Amino acid sequence: MNINNTFKDMLKEKGYKLTTQRRAVLDVLQNHIGDHLTTEEIYQYVKLQCPEIGLATVYRTVQLLEELKIIDRLTFDDGCNRYELGTFGEDHHHHHLICDFCGQIFEVEEDLMDAIEIQVEKKYKFQVTNHKVKFYGICHQCHAKKHPTS
Ligand SMILES: [Zn+2]
Ligand SMILES: [Zn+2]
Ligand SMILES: [Zn+2]
Structure with a gap:
């Protein structure tokens, strides 16, 4: 293309x-x-x-x-x-991981939300058409700095 x-x-x-x-x-x-x-x-x-x-x-x-x-x-x-x-x-957008320590943003390729959408639809009778997801936490680099293996 x-x-x-x-x-x-x-x-x-x-x-x-x-x-x-x-x-x-x-x-x-x-x-x-x-x-x-x-x-x-x-x-x-x-x-x-x-x-x-x-x-x-x-x-x-x-x-x-x-x-x-x-x-x-x-x-x-x-x-x-x-x-x-x-x-x-396409409506769906990839998800983001945001490190609280260094601020780096990583992209998640997989869409892991299907099961959650089904639960939401069942429980709240709400038909989900899209979602945006951000995960906050500690990236592997910052984790390694905080917890050196040596
Ligand atoms: Zn980090
Ligand atoms: Zn992105
Ligand atoms: Zn998704």
Whole structure:
């Protein structure tokens, strides 16, 4: 799949063009999958590719791409908005593990929530269509620092 064509189609469908700035922002997010960049961080990377771009343009571009659901906004407890590529029409989003000590964010590939959804539907007569999950705790690196094996 040529991902730039996919973005182009998604934008075109909503009446927008894949401009250089939009492509640059999308390229950065695509090259940093799993990094959950803030707008400022996106700007730092985009600048390497388009030195003439301003922070305000990057803000506007990120906002537009979010509105169009091409990228997703994530908020963790550091108060920053962070972004990653969207789910391309699939409702389900991967889950996140957040380390309370170092603040690193890890992604969970497996969806482990099916059993819980079934229980919720049964018990509360609530038909679940989606969920977002964040787990908080101690990552393996911080755990190793706190509990050295030697
Ligand atoms: Zn993620
Ligand atoms: Zn950690
Ligand atoms: Zn899930």
